[in-house]
Amino acid sequence: MSHGVKKRIRAPGDWGRPALLAALLIALVPTGAYGNQASAGVLLRQARYAIAEGRTADAVAKLREARAKEPRTRRGLEAALMLADLELSRGNGATADEVLAAAERDFAAGEASAQVLLARGWLALARGDGGNAARHFGLIASRTNERFVNELGVLGLAWSRLIAQGDATEVPTELRALVTRGSEPMLRVAAGLTLARAHAARGEHKQELRWLRALRRLVRGSTFGDDVELAIGLAQIDAGAPIAARKTLERLAQKTPSTSAVDGASTVRLIDLRLPPQEFVARLARLYAGRTDKTTGVLAFLVRALDRPAAADAQTALGMANAAIAARKGA
Numbered sequence: 001m002s003h004g005v006k007k008r009i010r011a012p013g014d015w016g017r018p019a020l021l022a023a024l025l026i027a028l029v030p031t032g033a034y035g036n037q038a039s040a041g042v043l044l045r046q047a048r049y050a051i052a053e054g055r056t057a058d059a060v061a062k063l064r065e066a067r068a069k070e071p072r073t074r075r076g077l078e079a080a081l082m083l084a085d086l087e088l089s090r091g092n093g094a095t096a097d098e099v100l101a102a103a104e105r106d107f108a109a110g111e112a113s114a115q116v117l118l119a120r121g122w123l124a125l126a127r128g129d130g131g132n133a134a135r136h137f138g139l140i141a142s143r144t145n146e147r148f149v150n151e152l153g154v155l156g157l158a159w160s161r162l163i164a165q166g167d168a169t170e171v172p173t174e175l176r177a178l179v180t181r182g183s184e185p186m187l188r189v190a191a192g193l194t195l196a197r198a199h200a201a202r203g204e205h206k207q208e209l210r211w212l213r214a215l216r217r218l219v220r221g222s223t224f225g226d227d228v229e230l231a232i233g234l235a236q237i238d239a240g241a242p243i244a245a246r247k248t249l250e251r252l253a254q255k256t257p258s259t260s261a262v263d264g265a266s267t268v269r270l271i272d273l274r275l276p277p278q279e280f281v282a283r284l285a286r287l288y289a290g291r292t293d294k295t296t297g298v299l300a301f302l303v304r305a306l307d308r309p310a311a312a313d314a315q316t317a318l319g320m321a322n323a324a325i326a327a328r329k330g331a
Contacts, residue, residue: 039069040066040069040070040073040075040076040079041075043062043063043065043066043069043079044062044063044066044075044078044079044082046058046062047059047062047063047066047079047082050062051082051086056086056089056090059082059086060083060086060087063079063080063082063083063086064079064083066079067079067080067083067099071102071103071106072106072107074112076103076106077103077106077107077112077115077116080099080100080102080103080116081100081103081115081116081119083096083099084096084097084099084100084103084119084123087099088123088126088289089289089290089291093123093126093127096123097120097123097124100116100119100120100123101120103116103119104116104117104120109143110143110144111143111144111146111149113143113144114140114143114144114146114149114153115149117136117137117139117140117143117153118136118137118140118149118152118153118156120132120136121133121134121136121137121140121153121156121157121160122156122285122288122298124136124160125156125159125160125163125281125285126285126286126288126289128163128282128285129163130160130161130162130163130164130165131160131164133156133159133160133163134157134160134161134164136156137153137154137156137157137160138153138157140152140153141153147183148183148184151178151182151183151184151187152187154174154175154177154178155175155178155187155190155191155194157174158172158174158175158191158194159194159281162194162198162277162278162281163278163281163282165278170198171195171198171199171202171204172194172195172198175191175192175194175195176195178191179191179192179195179211179214179215179218180214180218185219185222185224186224186299186302186303186306186307188215188218188219189215189219189224189227189228189306189307190302190306192211192212192214192215192218192228193215193231193273193280193306194277194280194281195211196208196209196211196212196215196231196235197275197276197277197280198277199211200235200238201276201277205235205238205239205240206239208235208238208239209232209235209236209239212228212231212232212235213232215228216228216229216232223307224306224307226252226255226309226310226311227306227307227308227310229248229251229252229310230249230252230270230273230310230311230313230314230317231273232248233245233248233249233252233314233317233318233321234270234273234274234317234320236248236321237317237320237321237324238274242321242322242324242325242328243321243325245317245320245321245324246318246321246322246325249314249317249318249321250318252310252311252314253311253314253315253318255311267287267304267305267306267308268283268284268287268305268306268308270313270316270317284302284305287301287305288301288305
């Protein structure tokens with residue numbers, strides 16, 4: 001991360017809940033119209049303790065019990081989201097989708113329905129099912145007016161299309177507005193990096209650099225600044241401008257010196273930043289499904305994965321630029 005004064009980025013804790021989209025979404029289902037609330041609340045607390053202690057089977061049992069007691073309340077929805085996340089993390093993708101399909105039937109409309117659709121869309125992405133992911137994300141706008149939730153749906157829909165396309169990459173134009181007007185820095189960065197990679201996959205390096213430079217202006221002063229600067233340097237190498245890349249990467253190395261290594265088990269790696277867009281998205285989904293910290297929700301995960309210590313890779317990327325310059329001189 002860059003040093004100095006930072007713009008405030010919404011902390012993961014602001015979203016509250018420690019599982020799949022429970023940390024991402026705001027449950028708005030009324031809580032006062034149903035009885036026996038305390039019992040379900042106790043079960044949820046017990047499940048959280050079990051997750052923190054690594055007792056996944058116990059957590060699953062508590063969440064299933066809480067879900068059965070209050071299937072149509074805020075707590076029941078929270079239990080369903082947490083349960084689906086745990087099942088996904090255990091490799092039970094089909095079971096996770098069954099849990100969310102049942103929750104979708106319980107919450108057929110409104111804000112809660114949008115939350116379940118987001119969860120089902122993300123689950124489908126994690127399983128590499130772009131078609132079903134697109135179907136779920138595509139319904140969100142009809143269920144809620146909440147801006148942030150709709151923006152997540154737009155991002156998810158674009159990612160779904162990239163997964164479904166395979167090598168026949170098309171530029172997801174719906175990401176353009178998200179890059180420039182997204183309500184969260186993380187959304188702008190995720191959309192901008194994806195849009196840039198889509199152009200790069202088509203050999204459109206001028207467009208790739210144009211979007212990355214626009215993104216740099218939009219996140220200047222935030223902790224994402226070094227990440228975008230690194231992406232620009234790599235794009236300049238790919239565009240056949242290694243001298244410009246060297247200047248960019250030298251500036252990055254000088255501004256944000258770092259001796260720490262990037263944790264490739266939980267963050268996007270240097271090599272990932274050069275992947276075709278559909279592989280980049282698949283990499284993010286696999287990182288989430290395989291994360292060891294089960295209390296990390298999607299928003300917190302994406303912030304951690306994309307807001308990486310990019311300066312740790314500056315010297316490696318600089319070596320790539322120097323090698324490209326040397327090859328050009330020897331040609």
